[in-house]
Amino acid sequence: MEELKVTLIQSHLHWENPVANHTHFSAVFDTIKEATDLIVLPEMFTTGFTMNAELLAEKSDGTTVLWMQSEANKHNAAITGSLIIEDQGLYYNRLFFVHPDGTIDTYNKKHTFTLAGEHKIFTAGKNLQQIKYKGWKIRPLVCYDLRFPVWARNTDAYDVLLYVANWPDRRVAAWDALLKARAIENLSYCIGVNRTGLDGNGHPYTGHSAAYDVLGEQISTPLFEKEFVETITLKKEHIEKNRKQLQFLNDADHFTLE
Template identity: 60%
Template sequence: MASKNLIVSIIQTELTWENKDANFKKFDDLINAIELDTDLIVLPEMFSTGFSMNAEKLYDEPEGQTLDWLQHHAKAKQVAITGSAIIKDQNQYFNRLFFVEPNGNYKTYDKRHLFTLAGEEKHYSAGQAKLIVDYKGWKICPLVCYDLRFPVWIRNQEDYDLLIFVANWPAMRVKAWDALLQARAIENMSYTIGVNRIGEDGKGYPHCGHSAIYDALGEKITTDLFEEAFVETKTLSKQGLLETREKFGFLRDRDEFKVN
């Protein structure tokens, strides 16, 4: 019997700076407008605020408005949904990704690599644990923005099938975004999704999107819409992934190591 495919919808859009209500409303409309059957919806990094260092003002509780909102849409659409937000947990602030399933169950990943160029480490605590989610027969590894630059942390030692990067990646370094997304797909023999925002943030930095999905050989399977706002839905083939891995066998030659 063929392995089950996974249908994924990615949302690339502008974010309203530090305005949760406006962003929740925007994503309400975009999610409700998805008419195609889908299993997973991917939102950008800090989708409710933009990439802000104003954690003390903008934070949410671990089981607060953000999680309630995600659980509402997961249940209403009968999909999983993922994205990150500013969360205060035990007197620390985290850039926390939620992966919420249709039944309301959820797992979290705290961004491991904080973006020191913007002083993120001065406002947020780094996560220590990698997350692998088992969902509909797929092993999924969700990560956040700057993590993309660190292949040792990302290296596929768990035989995951799908990498996800949610991001607010600035336009001035978009060549790195494009190259690294493709490289992570190739070296890990994994489908790889990158969802980035567009538009200028509150600090004046422009973002140009380039959200994309790559297959395990680094071929882009999404449309080159680049800087436009869009929602795109694609089917990921589990059988195709397994056949590619079996044919080439690159993961069988990988090094074994531990990350401290």
């Protein structure tokens, strides 16, 4: 596909209440007015950013993943977002990318947020993921990963860098700056979807969900604090034209991740 339509959903989250969040997002999906290829939800979209993993963790074939498969099939669109998963006795902040046919790609958050003690509860992921979807190559990452540019480095010619997040208002200026920077330095589209509202710990979130083209120009509507649904169109021609003309990725330093 030469174009990919991506729907950003910036929303409040019901604290530690997966059923309420399923109901909420099912209703939101039904409001999407145009055909879309991919629907993006925030980080930990079933619970909010909680450390109460023992109580709230699900299995990879649990209720939320089954719900995602059902909704992806219903809307003929992939759905992505992260949730708390228990796997062989360990807890992960795991992003799921559920294709319309029900197949699944996953990514475990690499950089656990030490300031909130996430590293004490959740096991850090070790592997990058590159998702192939409708002829597009997508690199999914989660929230705090945004602060670490080496992990996002475009050595695999991906087309889209995708972040799902619960990024609080007090540090939202960093979110704005780093999303734009990741697009520019990787010559890729960069999309970040964040939540709004107060979480169960009283932390406010003001959204600032955004999508940038390969030159760092914002192609989504700047909407802060409010809940919104917006579908944007990504174009392969834009990527190919600018990479051919600029060739910045060819001049990158070469090193190996450990």
